[in-house]
Amino acid sequence: MENVEATGSIEVKPGRARNRRGEGGLLREEIIRAAVELLDEANDERAVTLRSVARRAGIAAPSIYPHFADQPAIMFAIVQREFVALEGKLVDALKTAGDNPRDRLRAVCDTYLEFALEYPERYRTMFGGLWIPDLATASLTKHDLATLGDSVMAIVVEALGECVAAGQAKSDDVSADAVALWVGLHGLAHQRAVSPSFPWPADIVDRIIGSLAHLTHD
Numbered sequence: 001m002e003n004v005e006a007t008g009s010i011e012v013k014p015g016r017a018r019n020r021r022g023e024g025g026l027l028r029e030e031i032i033r034a035a036v037e038l039l040d041e042a043n044d045e046r047a048v049t050l051r052s053v054a055r056r057a058g059i060a061a062p063s064i065y066p067h068f069a070d071q072p073a074i075m076f077a078i079v080q081r082e083f084v085a086l087e088g089k090l091v092d093a094l095k096t097a098g099d100n101p102r103d104r105l106r107a108v109c110d111t112y113l114e115f116a117l118e119y120p121e122r123y124r125t126m127f128g129g130l131w132i133p134d135l136a137t138a139s140l141t142k143h144d145l146a147t148l149g150d151s152v153m154a155i156v157v158e159a160l161g162e163c164v165a166a167g168q169a170k171s172d173d174v175s176a177d178a179v180a181l182w183v184g185l186h187g188l189a190h191q192r193a194v195s196p197s198f199p200w201p202a203d204i205v206d207r208i209i210g211s212l213a214h215l216t217h218d
């Protein structure tokens with residue numbers, strides 16, 4: 001990382017120049033980027049504090065408050081950012097998957113699992129249930145949390161619905177079966193992370209998708 005000084009085990013950027021008027025959004029993105037770097041390096045969301053983020057971004061801690069009221073707000077911004085990134089990867093996968101609905105569903109599932117493998121701590125923070133803010137004190141609402149990942153789930157639902165419409169899957173409730181499929185994928189992603197030496201069957205992904213998506217035989 002350029003122009004970074006090491007202080008203990010945490011890299012600290014030197015003081016940054018003040019943003020010009022109208023550039024507050026740039027600082028907000030720098031704060032989120034600094035928080036993601038800390039999360040990736042420490043493999044622990046507890047490393048993301050207002051003080052550590054400020055040090056990494058090269059700003060005074062009070063400079064964070066116009067953008068984020070507290071640490072949960074920063075974590076929420078990270079999770080939002082990563083859901084957008086995951087959605088983008090799924091959309092890109094669909095663009096290159098061709099027209100066969102079965103192939104498109106498989107591309108979505110494979111890309112989801114690849115994201116979890118490539119960014120384990122981000123994924124764990126998004127889905128692992130470890131980051132649960134106290135809504136009584138955090139600047140977030142139940143609605144904020146309940147709607148996280150809606151766009152990602154919508155992609156899974158649509159891909160499965162295409163399979164059903166093409167006669168490649170049987171489902172009397174596509175939305176419910178899409179949730180079941182996601183639970184299966186999430187379970188595999190989690191267990192791969194915590195049990196890397198387990199002898200997974202070579203066709204484990206096929207088994208999960210085939211059974212939970214109710215795919216028909218070719």
